[in-house]
Amino acid sequence: MKNIIKIFFVIFIFAASISLAQNDKDYSKDPGYFDFGNLSHFIQGDNVTEVNIDSHLLNMMNGSTGDTNDDLSQLVHGLKLVKVYSFDVKLKEKKELLGKMDEMDKSLTSNNWDRIVKVKEPGEYTFVYIKSAGNNKEISGLVVSTFEKDGKATFVNIVGNINMNAIGKLSQKFNIPSLDGIDNKKDK
């Protein structure tokens, strides 16, 4: 009898762990996902903003009104993850951070991300990348990395089916720095 209880207990734990693993969505396998790595080393602690909105919340927002023409629904339709890190960089870490941004650039371009914006001016870096979906008509990921003259760095990753025309609005709605000017910078 004790053995049966033990076996039942092991099966229960196994089933529970599988169930939990399935519940926690792993976006790292999604083609539009990019791992920025550990950025905490660069953070100077006065201005830090982190946003992490996953598919559950995005779907909730998308299905909230039942009206697919609704502004909010259009903005978030198809999105799976919105991830933002924004912080002031320690002066002595600036060079290392810019090096890290160059490393990210190599990693992204070698993994079939298209760089649509590259601005390198004294004291200012801006990179924007998109990942095209299989049919090349849709965008399944967006990465933005910026370093501004005032020492502020911002890293954004949006995963899912992205409507580039709505990026500006998305930026305003979610208070995401650095996305507003993408269209302007594209024209440079």
Next chain:
Amino acid sequence: MYRKTALILPLILFSFIATGCYQVNGSFSEIKNEILSSTGSHYNRDVEFALGPVSMSIVRTFAHNNYEDMLKNISGIQIGIYKGITIEQSNYNLFQRINEKLVRNGWKYFVRETNRNEMTLIYFQQNSDKQISSMFIVSLNKEELSLIELNGKLDKVILAAIKEKGTLIKQSDI
């Protein structure tokens, strides 16, 4: 007389237990103690209370119609507002300690932000159906610390807030 007392006493005791009018507890107390021990001991407790499911049903009966829909999805609230806080020039260490504690207690962040004079954290927990079942808000500025924990079916509550404010949640909205 004795019989009446025998009936009334358990009823009072039950109503006290069932309404959940206790001191604040759980992550709420832990985070409160962490912040208040770091921000100076000369604070004034302005508001601090916890409401359970029965208390919430009483609140709902007196609530304005506009809030009835929102309140019916909330089964518990813990609120604390503390004035006379002294925050340091850089509160990043405190920010990190709070985040570590919340993550260790199973909370996930939605937005967390700190700058020289203020800190805003919004965390949530989900049930097995991935519905948001708890939400924890920390808002700290030069004047006061506000802590809010909500429990219940919070998807609709959060949705209403997002639609109204976006995620641009500032101290004044809390």
